Amino acid sequence: MSYCVNCGVELAESEKCCPLCQTEVVNPRSPWKEPSTRPYPPRLERLMKRIDRRYLALILGAFLLLPVFITLLCDFLTGEGLSWSLYVLSASVMLAVWILLPLWAKQFHLLSFLALDGLAALLFLAVVERLSEGSWFLPLAAPITLCFFSALLLLVWLCRRSPAGRWLSRIALGLLFCSVFCLLVELIVALYLSHQLVLNWSLFVLLPCLILALAARILDSKQKLKDEILKRMFY
Amino acid sequence: MEKRAEGIWMKLDNAAKIYPAAMRRDWTAIFRFSMNLTEPVDPQVLAEAVRSTLPRFPSFSVRLRRGVFWFYLDQNPGEPELQQDVANPCVRMKLRENRHFMFRVRYYDTRIAVEFFHVLCDGTGGLCFTKTLVAEYLRLKYGAEIPRGREILDCREAPRPEEWEDAFLKYAGKQTRSRQEPDAYFLPGISEPPDGIHVITGMIPVREVLSRSKALGVTLTEYLTAVLIQSVDAIQRRHVRRESRLKPVKVCIPVNLRAFFPSPTLRNFSFFVNPGIEARLGACSLEEIAALVHHQMGLEATEKNLRARFSVNVRSERNPILRVTPLFLKNLVMRAVFYRVGDRKTSTTLTNLGRVELPQEMARYVQRVDLVLGPLSRNRAVSAAITYGDTLYYTFTNTMKNRELEREFFCRLVQLGIPVKVESNEQWSER
Structure with missing residues (x-):
């Protein structure tokens, strides 16, 4: 005993x-x-913990290869060499980087994956431009894509640094991200179309987003006010 | 093997409807009864006992099927596979692997255990099945002549249709009562993988608990509930610093509706009451909590109140729009409601099946009776109590890495002067 x-x-x-x-x-x-006898036997009933991500990546990869092979085959059979199948090929590469790479990787590095996603998107857009013989990649698509992914990386990095439970601050950051991104998009588009730095519609996004972000930030720093709101919003 | 009722199909009872919609790949609502005998179990005799018991329980030899508008139960002509017991009981039941049966019979050393998916029955129905199965086993193994009656059914008798009636529909009234209540405190802790289930049983002399509950003028269930509430409250106060952020501490207490509405049904016919305390108002003594629980139970667990509350569910079931909504849409809605409401309104659960009475002819072979409640969908620490002989078997099931609630609860009982002996499913030799 x-x-x-x-x-x-x-x-x-x-x-x-x-x-x-x-x-x-x-x-x-x-x-x-x-x-000699325990209250319960040693044998455990095991459940599959989670879907095997690498296995899933292999299956999805096989599905992704199907349209690539079919289009390549069509291209070569018609004797045109590598032509329109490059659209499918580059889109498949982009999807592989976006989906298959995180599934295949042993560790999930969100920031690295986001950076690679940006590069894959740039590559895809460059191929599309080259195939369509346009001239919009360097002045339009590349800056917008770079702006988007850079701002997204910054947002994720800042959100990770903010302490847990500060969800209002994170909302404020998200709103800032939206407003700054809209601003940059308008500037880039204006430069491309009229070679002038003119701001118009993005201001309608910028101002409310900035006001809301400021309100969220102030609210987050006033714990008493937050408690009071939560209390009154009780349902 | 006796011929089983053929062609019988059943609608799911009112309480069972939510479980197929809410079940997940890694979770099903399960509970388990087990009986420890005096000698090791003979699997061949046990298989024979299952074969002779099952025809008497047509509502148990069924499989779950999808209709266009509702799930339904269809006769399962197969035979359930006898399984060796495992260290982690009440792990989710994969119906396909279980030959589509919604219960499984397991054995280990001297123990016979039956695990039930809640779609089939509640504790009363489950206990009746387990007692009858063990009685059949003892008859076949030792030739024991065990008197049969309402709690241990005679397997030579034909099943009665009242035993699989949906008593909710029978007793539902017109008046309903809202179920809205604030969310309760959620016990913190890192989850184990879905197969990581910790079971800790406290063996407590029942007279010790009874004497203390009588001194406070409450029932044994109310006393245990009060100790459990105080334990959860203490945990909350350790984790939440600001008093204004304290949430109510409530415990879900299933109530057997057969005590209020006579019904021989073996299917689900229980409801629940959620007594608790408002922790923001300050820490309460055990006497205060016991009085609160006693009065809340007195107010809530009444025939009229319970009828009004379960009638809400019956009314939803009878809603013509809901009835003609396709099953896949209903499932989405029911799943969403279950995860939004489900077990959010309580911090934990305590189900007390009370004292198990066995005829003398059977009791001489049965050393111990246990009840294990499977983990709930959200509440990861739950408890179940059952009394056999002089011992109250209080079992915690926990899928968290910490044992904070169990420790708090049993230590409190020890501090109150109630001796507790604990055993667990931990595998010490493998550490």
Whole structure:
């Protein structure tokens, strides 16, 4: 008969340590021996923990390869060489970087993946421009894509640095991200179309977003006010 | 094998409707009864006992099927597979792997255990099945002549249709009562993987608990509930510093409706009451909590109140628009409601099946009876109590890495002068 010195409960003969606090119970008069029969058998019923991500990546990869092979085959059979199948090929590469890479990777590095996603998007847009013989990639698509992914990386990095529970600050950051991104998009588009730095519609996004972000930030710093609102919004 | 009722199909009872919609790949609502005998279990005799018991329980030899508008229960002509017990009981039940049966019979050493998916029955129905199965086993193994009656059914008798009636529909009234209540405190802790289930059973002399509950003028369930509420409250106060942020601490207490509305049904016919305390108002003594629980139970667990509350569910079931909504849409809505409401209104659950009475002819072979409640969808620490002989078996099931609630609860009992002996499913030798 042994008792846990920490919890005061008596331990059944099967218990080497107290199951409540994990303290080993040492009784010099009756040292613990593995009983011939335990309350429960040792066999565990195992559940599959989660979907095998690498296996899923392989299946999705196989599906992604199908349209690539078919279009390549069509291209070569019609004797045109690599032409329109490059659209499918580059889109598949982009999807592979966006979806398959995070699934395949052993560790999930969100910032690195986001940076790679940006590069893949740039590559895809460059291929589309080259195939369509346009001239919009460098002045329009590349700056917008770079702006988007840079701002997104900054947002994720800042959100990660903000302490847990400061969800209002995160909302404020998200609003700032939206407003700055809209501003940059309008500037880039205006430069491309009229070679002038003119702001118009983005101001309608910028101002409300800035006001709301400021309000959220102030609200987040006033704990009493937050409590009061939560109390009054109780449902 | 006796011929089983053929062609019988059943609608899911009112309480069971939510479980198929809410079940997940890694979770099903399960509870388990087990009986420890005096000698190791003979699996061949046990399989024979299952075969002779099942025809008497047509509502248990069923499989879950999808209709266009509702799930329904269809006869399952197969035989359930006898399984060896495992260290982690009440792990989700995969119906396909279980030959589509919604219960599984397991054995280990001297123990016979039956795990039930809640779609089939509630505790009363489950206990009746387990008692009858064990009685059949003892008859086949030792030739024990065990008197049969309402709690241990005679397997030679034909099943009665009242035993699979939906008593909710029978007793539902016109008046309903809202179920709205604020969310309760959620016990913190890192979750184990879905197969990581910690079971800790406290063996407590029942007379000790009874004497203390009588001294406070409350029932044994109310007393245990009060100790449990105080334990959860203490945990909350340790984790939440600001008093204004304290949430109510409530415990879900299933109530057997057969005590209010006579019904021989073996299917679900229980409801719940959520007594608790408003922690923001300050820490309460055990006497205060016991009085609060006693009065809340007195107010809530009444025939009229319970009828009004379960009639809300019955009314939803009878709603013509809901009835003609396709099952996949209903499932989406029910799943959303379950995760939004479900077990958010309580911090934990305590189900007390009370004292298990066995005829003398059977009791001489049965050493112990246990009840294990499977983990709930959100509440990861739950408890179940059952009394057999002089011992109250109080079992916690926990899917968190910490054992804070169990420790708090059993230590409190020890501090109150009630001796507790604990055993667990931990595998010490493998550490």
